[in-house]
Amino acid sequence: MTKNEIPQPVAxxxxxxxxxxxxxxxxxxxxxxxxxxTALTLLGGNKQKQFRIAVPEGASIxxxxxSGTESELGTLPLQQITGWRVATGDEKNTYERASGYSFNxxxxxxxxxxxxxxxLDSENxxxxxxxxxxxxxxxxxxxxxxxxxxxxxxxxxxxxxSALLGAMALQKVAGQDAGLFMSLPVGVGVCCLxxxxxxxxxxLMIVGLRVHPFVITLGTMAAYRGIIFVISGGQSxxxxxxxxxxxxxxAEFAGTYPVPVIVMIIVGVVGMFILAKTVVGRQVYxxxxxxxxxxxxxxxxxxVKIIVYSLLGLLAGLSAAVYLGYLGAAxxxxxxxxxxxxxxxxxxxxxxxxxxxxxAIGAVxxxxxxxxxxxxxxxxxxxxxxxQIVMGVAIIIAVVIDQAKARLAPKG
Amino acid sequence: xxxxxxxxxMLGLGAVTLLASCGNQDTSDTATTGxxxxxxxAAATQTYTFGVIAKAEQNPVFQxxxxxxxxxxxxxxxxxDGVTVTINWRxxxxxxxxxxxxFVELLTSQGVDGxxxxxxxxxxxxxxxxxxxxxxxxxxxFDSDAPNSDRFAYYGVDDxxxxxxxxxxxxxxxxxxxxxxxxxGNPNSANLSARVDGVREEAxxxxxxxxxxxFYAPETAADMAAKMxxxxxxxxxxxxxxxxxxxxxxxxxxxxxxxENAKVVSMDPLPLPLAYVKAGQVQVLVGQPYYxxxxxxxxxxxxxxxxxxxxxxxxxxxEFDIVNxxxxxxxxxxxxxxxxxxxx
Numbered sequence: 156m157t158k159n160e161i162p163q164p165v166a167x168x169x170x171x172x173x174x175x176x177x178x179x180x181x182x183x184x185x186x187x188x189x190x191x192x193t194a195l196t197l198l199g200g201n202k203q204k205q206f207r208i209a210v211p212e213g214a215s216i217x218x219x220x221x222s223g224t225e226s227e228l229g230t231l232p233l234q235q236i237t238g239w240r241v242a243t244g245d246e247k248n249t250y251e252r253a254s255g256y257s258f259n260x261x262x263x264x265x266x267x268x269x270x271x272x273x274x275l276d277s278e279n280x281x282x283x284x285x286x287x288x289x290x291x292x293x294x295x296x297x298x299x300x301x302x303x304x305x306x307x308x309x310x311x312x313x314x315x316x317s318a319l320l321g322a323m324a325l326q327k328v329a330g331q332d333a334g335l336f337m338s339l340p341v342g343v344g345v346c347c348l349x350x351x352x353x354x355x356x357x358x359l360m361i362v363g364l365r366v367h368p369f370v371i372t373l374g375t376m377a378a379y380r381g382i383i384f385v386i387s388g389g390q391s392x393x394x395x396x397x398x399x400x401x402x403x404x405x406a407e408f409a410g411t412y413p414v415p416v417i418v419m420i421i422v423g424v425v426g427m428f429i430l431a432k433t434v435v436g437r438q439v440y441x442x443x444x445x446x447x448x449x450x451x452x453x454x455x456x457x458x459v460k461i462i463v464y465s466l467l468g469l470l471a472g473l474s475a476a477v478y479l480g481y482l483g484a485a486x487x488x489x490x491x492x493x494x495x496x497x498x499x500x501x502x503x504x505x506x507x508x509x510x511x512x513x514x515a516i517g518a519v520x521x522x523x524x525x526x527x528x529x530x531x532x533x534x535x536x537x538x539x540x541x542x543q544i545v546m547g548v549a550i551i552i553a554v555v556i557d558q559a560k561a562r563l564a565p566k567g
Numbered sequence: 568x569x570x571x572x573x574x575x576x577m578l579g580l581g582a583v584t585l586l587a588s589c590g591n592q593d594t595s596d597t598a599t600t601g602x603x604x605x606x607x608x609a610a611a612t613q614t615y616t617f618g619v620i621a622k623a624e625q626n627p628v629f630q631x632x633x634x635x636x637x638x639x640x641x642x643x644x645x646x647x648d649g650v651t652v653t654i655n656w657r658x659x660x661x662x663x664x665x666x667x668x669x670f671v672e673l674l675t676s677q678g679v680d681g682x683x684x685x686x687x688x689x690x691x692x693x694x695x696x697x698x699x700x701x702x703x704x705x706x707x708x709f710d711s712d713a714p715n716s717d718r719f720a721y722y723g724v725d726d727x728x729x730x731x732x733x734x735x736x737x738x739x740x741x742x743x744x745x746x747x748x749x750x751x752g753n754p755n756s757a758n759l760s761a762r763v764d765g766v767r768e769e770a771x772x773x774x775x776x777x778x779x780x781x782f783y784a785p786e787t788a789a790d791m792a793a794k795m796x797x798x799x800x801x802x803x804x805x806x807x808x809x810x811x812x813x814x815x816x817x818x819x820x821x822x823x824x825x826x827e828n829a830k831v832v833s834m835d836p837l838p839l840p841l842a843y844v845k846a847g848q849v850q851v852l853v854g855q856p857y858y859x860x861x862x863x864x865x866x867x868x869x870x871x872x873x874x875x876x877x878x879x880x881x882x883x884x885x886e887f888d889i890v891n892x893x894x895x896x897x898x899x900x901x902x903x904x905x906x907x908x909x910x911x
Binding site: 202203204205207232233234257259262268273276278279282286289384389390391392393400405478482483484485486488489491492529530533534536538539540542543 | 655656658661663664668670672673678688690695702703753754757875
């Protein structure tokens with residue numbers, strides 16, 4: 156055969172634009188989030204946001220009526236007050252009710268109002284991300300479980316149990332005056348250890364007993380909830396060191412509380428790295444794609460499963476630590492039904508319940524999409540009664556789009 | 568150099584950042600400091616929006632609270648010229664204190680003028696209530712209080728007193744002597760625990776009354792009814808039942824095999840349990856001010872923000888409603904107002 160007769164490889168046909176776009180998993184979710192945000196910005200309208208003006212020390216305040224007559228503070232009925240005059244040395248300020256000012260005697264401060272967009276207000280955006288973070292952190296771990304073609308129904312119970320034991324440790328070991336170097340390791344450490352232990356127990360039972368994860372985790376969900384009741388006696392646990400709450404997890408930056416969001420981003424990035432760039436991550440995808448083939452390829456299937464369930468437990472514990480730090484207490488019902496939200500976020504994020512597909516960043520974005528629906532209901536003042544209907548329909552649409560996208564995506 | 572995935576994510580983050588930076592530019596400034604220059608003219612109408620957050624959408628007592636809140640809003644709008652009061656109802660589907668805390672924060676961020684809340688967990692909600700109050704959004708609690716928070720008022724009943732009332736009525740029915748079983752729901756629920764404590768303390772005052780035990784079951788009608796029947800069958804000497812919630816009475820024939828042998832006193836005179844009183848199977852129902860939870864809370868908030876008035880007392884306790892065969896028909900008429908779908 157001459158060189159001219161050697162068959163030349165034929166270039167693979169280039170995928171259509173639609174197919175390539177559909178293949179970008181997270182791009183679709185980012186687009187959905189941008190579209191939802193744009194719709195809420197345009198449809199939500201504006202709101203009056205309050206801002207605080209403290210009264211200087213030693214200032215004198217008088218209230219005045221429509222004729223300008225001044226009276227001592229607290230003398231006039233509110234509806235007769237036209238405004239307040241504040242004198243501090245030579246400086247005089249006037250605050251008119253018609254301009255949106257009010258005086259809060261308990262705080263000795265005035266509050267004014269300015270107009271901002273309901274959705275695009277930075278405080279609202281951070282709140283949406285913060286509210287999503289508790290679910291998103293767990294959804295990153297659930298993504299790995301679902302890629303394995305597994306499931307974990309006990310994740311909400313693990314969150315609750317980790318929160319309770321972490322709270323008790325913070326209360327008893329750290330004490331209310333403990334500094335950050337004591338409270339943070341105790342709170343986060345105990346929560347993560349408890350979560351890791353519960354997750355590892357799930358993994359060991361699934362692998363060792365060879366029972367379907369649905370059954371094992373259904374049982375452990377009930378067991379962990381029972382342990383919560385026995386230990387808590389139905390009472391919530393609070394009184395944490397301030398260094399753990401307002402000193403760290405609820406630390407304020409420019410009127411917002413972004414630490415849970417930062418934790419969520421870090422977990423998402425680390426999860427993405429582990430799944431995409433590490434050996435164990437590739438093993439997870441391989442097992443999810445075809446467990447038998449993975450076993451024959453020499454992948455330690457049982458060990459990988461135990462690691463994955465343990466990591467989900469660890470992340471549930473971490474989310475519980477964030478919950479403790481932000482809210483300042485652990486209630487016995489913490490995490491009740493959260494497993495459904497975590498699974499929903501994971502599936503909306505692109506994970507396939509059949510296994511073999513999913514992404515950590517997608518899970519984070521999925522949690523944000525769910526939270527945006529909630530936020531939209533409030534901004535648009537939609538009747539709360541429709542919340543679950545809207546949420547259920549949104550999840551179904553997300554899964555249908557996901558399956559359609561999978562069919563359109565380039566193969567091979 | 569950059570993959571498709573990285574480029575799309577960067578574009579997305581960039582778009583969100585751009586939108587956010589646009590969003591915080593004041594579209595108009597209605598307030599100025601130092602003098603009246605540039606002040607916006609007074610609005611022709613004043614609109615107040617009050618957020619109302621109950622414990623669980625699925626619990627019908629909170630639907631009555633919602634009706635009460637909306638009725639108060641309507642009345643205030645009609646009676647005050649140039650004033651419109653609206654209610655923003657945000658309640659989790661099931662009891663979830665974390666979700667309630669999220670709603671408090673979101674409503675505060677959205678600029679509501681006040682919040683009324685029934686706290687699933689006082690400890691957990693304390694910091695968000697305090698943050699709302701610090702942000703000049705007054706908070707009133709109803710049904711379940713957060714006593715250590717910065718709420719300015721509470722309206723409702725005392726849960727321990729409610730449990731004691733149930734036991735007091737049952738003791739009267741038993742003429743001071745008998746074996747009593749207590750039925751409760753979620754053992755983690757603080758207000759149910761308080762009611763059980765009230766039952767126990769009141770029972771201790773009656774020498775002839777013995778508490779067999781407190782029996783817990785999932786808070787569904789079928790589970791509760793089944794539990795009662797199992798317990799009565801196993802303990803035929805039980806002569807009285809103290810129900811700290813009316814769950815089993817939301818289904819038919821719940822008390823078959825029980826009412827023939829025991830007196831029953833329960834909380835919550837909702838429409839379905841009233842039928843048991845009419846049939847003579849339940850002797851007394853002890854009611855809370857469900858409609859008042861919403862109605863009075865909105866009134867308290869309006870007085871605070873519109874008239875600048877605090878209530879005379881922080882704790883505003885309502886009387887219990889006692890429903891028996893003498894007044895059951897009259898009480899049933901209330902539900903036509905509180906919940907028009909009740910079919911009463």
